[in-house]
Amino acid sequence: MSHWIGTANRNYASYAMEELRKRFQGMNISQLAPGETFKMEIPLDRQEVLTEIHRSEPVFLRYLQPVDGSRTISGDADDLDWLSDAVRLSRSKLEGQRTGIHVRRAEGSPFAYSAADTKAVLDAVLAESGAEPEVRSPDMLVAVYAGREQLYIGIGSVADMLSDWPGGAVRFQREEGQISRAKFKLLEAEREFGLNYADFSEALDIGAAPGGWTSLLLERGLRVTAVDPAELHPSLLQYRTLTVLKKNASEVKFVPETFDLLVCDMSWSPMQMCRLVLDLTPSLKAGAAAIVTVKLMHRKPLQTIRDVIAKLEESFTVNRAKQLFHNREEITLYLTKK
Numbered sequence: 001m002s003h004w005i006g007t008a009n010r011n012y013a014s015y016a017m018e019e020l021r022k023r024f025q026g027m028n029i030s031q032l033a034p035g036e037t038f039k040m041e042i043p044l045d046r047q048e049v050l051t052e053i054h055r056s057e058p059v060f061l062r063y064l065q066p067v068d069g070s071r072t073i074s075g076d077a078d079d080l081d082w083l084s085d086a087v088r089l090s091r092s093k094l095e096g097q098r099t100g101i102h103v104r105r106a107e108g109s110p111f112a113y114s115a116a117d118t119k120a121v122l123d124a125v126l127a128e129s130g131a132e133p134e135v136r137s138p139d140m141l142v143a144v145y146a147g148r149e150q151l152y153i154g155i156g157s158v159a160d161m162l163s164d165w166p167g168g169a170v171r172f173q174r175e176e177g178q179i180s181r182a183k184f185k186l187l188e189a190e191r192e193f194g195l196n197y198a199d200f201s202e203a204l205d206i207g208a209a210p211g212g213w214t215s216l217l218l219e220r221g222l223r224v225t226a227v228d229p230a231e232l233h234p235s236l237l238q239y240r241t242l243t244v245l246k247k248n249a250s251e252v253k254f255v256p257e258t259f260d261l262l263v264c265d266m267s268w269s270p271m272q273m274c275r276l277v278l279d280l281t282p283s284l285k286a287g288a289a290a291i292v293t294v295k296l297m298h299r300k301p302l303q304t305i306r307d308v309i310a311k312l313e314e315s316f317t318v319n320r321a322k323q324l325f326h327n328r329e330e331i332t333l334y335l336t337k338k
């Protein structure tokens with residue numbers, strides 16, 4: 001038996017739970033923060049659970065912290081002492097490891113300390129335990145969750161917790177003159193899927209306006225063909241590596257095998273998006289990558305995702321399907337052309 005806390009995007013916890021229930025027969029789930037965070041008791045040991053999660057990562061599970069210990073929150077310094085002792089007792093796991101501390105509090109939690117204060121105290125305990133407190137690229141994480149009644153602590157690797165951001169809430173700095181918030185989605189996809197833009201040179205962006213994704217691809221040194229009936233931001237027109245086609249994606253045709261990267265963020269009906277992407281596949285080189293957002297317009301997102309994947313598998317291998325933190329009513333697919 002092992003215990004866990006899972007987190008999904010707001011309002012998507014029920015789908016994350018549905019995915020997990022299908023994989024882990026006989027598990028118990030209860031909500032901690034409605035719609036977002038939930039507690040699980042799974043009748044398998046920790047390693048068995050992780051092996052299953054890594055075999056094929058669930059779409060809606062953003063963050064998965066193991067629960068090594070829990071206690072009823074007292075609302076005073078005893079809570080902090082208990083957390084500090086738990087870190088000290090894990091010395092053997094953390095010694096010499098770059099270790100991050102993630103602290104999250106549920107709304108209305110009686111836990112008396114802010115995330116920053118808790119982290120400062122635990123960082124000091126880490127240092128005295130021979131671990132290296134690390135924020136930027138930790139290998140190990142100490143994850144604390146202060147709920148409405150219980151305080152939880154779990155220690156594990158970043159890879160096993162699925163994100164190096166507390167709760168999987170990825171935060172990027174907004175840039176001066178940033179064209180659209182949509183750019184964050186592609187930045188997050190780049191990190192999450194381990195894309196290396198040096199592998200690509202010629203990108204096709206359909207549904208490109210106002211141009212957040214196009215701007216990132218241009219900044220990464222790719223040549224970009226941007227297709228959208230709407231206007232692109234004028235600041236992009238300075239790029240000589242940009243070709244703009246002010247058209248509907250269904251009207252454009254290209255020389256076969258022109259592009260090695262397709263990106264598509266059209267906010268459109270999923271099946272129409274599939275049709276457009278499939279019609280454009282002859283213009284992609286074999287092995288080309290594609291990053292595609294899928295709008296979850298219907299009440300049954302898991303069914304929509306299954307249908308879209310089945311359709312796209314006519315021409316693509318689906319490497320990953322993930323609801324990124326920056327995806328609202330949608331998920332992101334990472335595909336490779338067969």
Ligand SMILES: C[S@@+](CC[C@H](N)C(=O)[O-])C[C@H]1O[C@@H](n2cnc3c(N)ncnc32)[C@H](O)[C@@H]1O
Pocket residue numbers: 179180182183206207208209210211212213214227228229230247248249250265266267268
């Ligand atoms: C969410 S926005 C894209 C945002 C963009 N990724 C960015 O980073 O700024 C969706 C865009 O898809 C475009 N679009 C919708 N249907 C399209 C189609 N059939 N062909 C081309 N563009 C389309 C819309 O005009 C709109 O500009």
